[in-house]
Amino acid sequence: MLAALVAACVLPAAIAAGLLLVQDYRLQRERLYRQELLLAQGAVAEIDRELGRIGAVLESLATSRELVNGHLADFHDRASQALAVGLVDNYVLMARDGRQLLNTLQPYGTPLPRAGVGPDLARVFDRGELTVTGLVASSVSKEQMISVAVPVWRDGKVVQALAVGLSPARVAGLLRRHNLPENWIATVVDGHGTIIARSLDNARFVGSPAQPELVEAILGRREGVYDARTHEGFEVITAFSRSMVADWSVAVGAPQAEVTRQLYRSIAIAALGVAAAIGLGMLVALGWARRLTRSVQGLIGPALALGRGELVAAPRTGLKEADAVGEVLEQASKMLAHAQHLAHTDALTGLSNRLLFEALAHRQLIDDQRNGQRRVLLALDLDGFKGVNDHHGHAMGDQVLKIAAQRIVGSLRSADVPARLGGDEFVVLLSDTAPDGAATVAEKLVRALSEPYPGVRQPVSASVGIAVAPAAGATVADLLRRADEALYEAKRAGKRRWAARA
Numbered sequence: 001m002l003a004a005l006v007a008a009c010v011l012p013a014a015i016a017a018g019l020l021l022v023q024d025y026r027l028q029r030e031r032l033y034r035q036e037l038l039l040a041q042g043a044v045a046e047i048d049r050e051l052g053r054i055g056a057v058l059e060s061l062a063t064s065r066e067l068v069n070g071h072l073a074d075f076h077d078r079a080s081q082a083l084a085v086g087l088v089d090n091y092v093l094m095a096r097d098g099r100q101l102l103n104t105l106q107p108y109g110t111p112l113p114r115a116g117v118g119p120d121l122a123r124v125f126d127r128g129e130l131t132v133t134g135l136v137a138s139s140v141s142k143e144q145m146i147s148v149a150v151p152v153w154r155d156g157k158v159v160q161a162l163a164v165g166l167s168p169a170r171v172a173g174l175l176r177r178h179n180l181p182e183n184w185i186a187t188v189v190d191g192h193g194t195i196i197a198r199s200l201d202n203a204r205f206v207g208s209p210a211q212p213e214l215v216e217a218i219l220g221r222r223e224g225v226y227d228a229r230t231h232e233g234f235e236v237i238t239a240f241s242r243s244m245v246a247d248w249s250v251a252v253g254a255p256q257a258e259v260t261r262q263l264y265r266s267i268a269i270a271a272l273g274v275a276a277a278i279g280l281g282m283l284v285a286l287g288w289a290r291r292l293t294r295s296v297q298g299l300i301g302p303a304l305a306l307g308r309g310e311l312v313a314a315p316r317t318g319l320k321e322a323d324a325v326g327e328v329l330e331q332a333s334k335m336l337a338h339a340q341h342l343a344h345t346d347a348l349t350g351l352s353n354r355l356l357f358e359a360l361a362h363r364q365l366i367d368d369q370r371n372g373q374r375r376v377l378l379a380l381d382l383d384g385f386k387g388v389n390d391h392h393g394h395a396m397g398d399q400v401l402k403i404a405a406q407r408i409v410g411s412l413r414s415a416d417v418p419a420r421l422g423g424d425e426f427v428v429l430l431s432d433t434a435p436d437g438a439a440t441v442a443e444k445l446v447r448a449l450s451e452p453y454p455g456v457r458q459p460v461s462a463s464v465g466i467a468v469a470p471a472a473g474a475t476v477a478d479l480l481r482r483a484d485e486a487l488y489e490a491k492r493a494g495k496r497r498w499a500a501r502a
């Protein structure tokens, strides 16, 4: 139950954490794409710059004095010197029919094999513009090469093509200059989808077709992103950018694992966080549950005491709601005690009333029967009290009743039980069981109650009737009746005296 409660509290946070993770994963991917795209654009720009530099040197050689004058031996020397500038491997001068007129890979005059004019190179003769070819096998070195060629003009016609050979290894070197992060791969692909250069294992993959996903992605687009699998077989996220000079694209791929590793780390941290939150929540909830149980249990005792009609003192638990209930129990017990007091007390004199007196006397009589003890009940009635009311008014009558009650209490021992039955009638249950004790107390009471009352001119005294249990009766009602009979006997005998019933 507790676990479900805590889980319900943590669930929204867990869902939010999950959504944040998904968002974070997307952002990571986008950041990776942007980084790759920047690298691809940087590599393309560098390749374009290099091709531009090569083109510029080719243009200046194609219009050089040696070539225009047909001094090919001198031109061979000049071209060989130009090899030092730029990333080129050799210069070749070709006739329209595909004959090689000179090749700096061979000393001038060495017979050269016929190279032929492929469709890429034919563009130089047909359109008279700089052309970058795809991979072609060098007729001299037999190595796979890329050619950059410019037209050689004479009398407004393209008569020859001057080309340089560029090895894939040199292009791969350009890629490696970009300090790719570890496990990242940059690939240069020509317009036919053939790998021209690769930053990793260049020699192995040059000439191979690129992944179909890349070939499809670069069709008609300058740049973009795609997910694929490398030739080595691992998943990569790739971005590519197309060259402005050649029909080439550079693709930069980063392992998918770079993003997923980060995602797994984030998931692990989030899962740990959620588990810690649940654990902590459980501890806190457990603490609260214990406190709650203790507080409620602490109220059981006071509630039972209230049921028994006792005064309640509820312990303070420190829990606001439980303390409030405790306070209510205390107040209820006080109100109950007050109500009981009112129900059992004579409001005017503060003595017990008939109800309480009968209950107390009943209990005493039962105890006495068990112990075989005697018990004495005195019935008291003021003499001439009506005259006080009549002459001095009801308020003075009340005053006399109060003083009479005080005098009764003052004439008794603390174990004796006095009570006012109503009007000017009182009763006393004596604890003293000595044979003469009752008469002595009755005498004392008659005397005390017959003393003058302040401000009262009317004579007031008292008569007392004595009934002794068990001889006079075994029940409270019997004893009261017998004491009353004795009282009226005393009244009849002249008042201000006592009479007894055995």
Ligand SMILES: Nc1nc2c(ncn2[C@@H]2O[C@H](COP(=O)(O)OP(=O)(O)OP(=O)(O)O)[C@@H](O)[C@H]2O)c(=O)[nH]1
Pocket (backbone or CB within 6 Å): 348, 381, 382, 383, 384, 385, 386, 387, 389, 393, 394, 395, 396, 397, 398, 401, 422, 423, 424
């Ligand atoms: N002031 C006051 N008078 C009360 C109260 N209860 C009853 N009385 C009056 O007390 C009087 C009691 O009557 P009695 O006992 O016959 O009067 P008494 O003058 O003492 O008569 P005896 O006992 O024969 O001497 C009545 O007049 C009642 O109205 C009370 O609470 N206050």
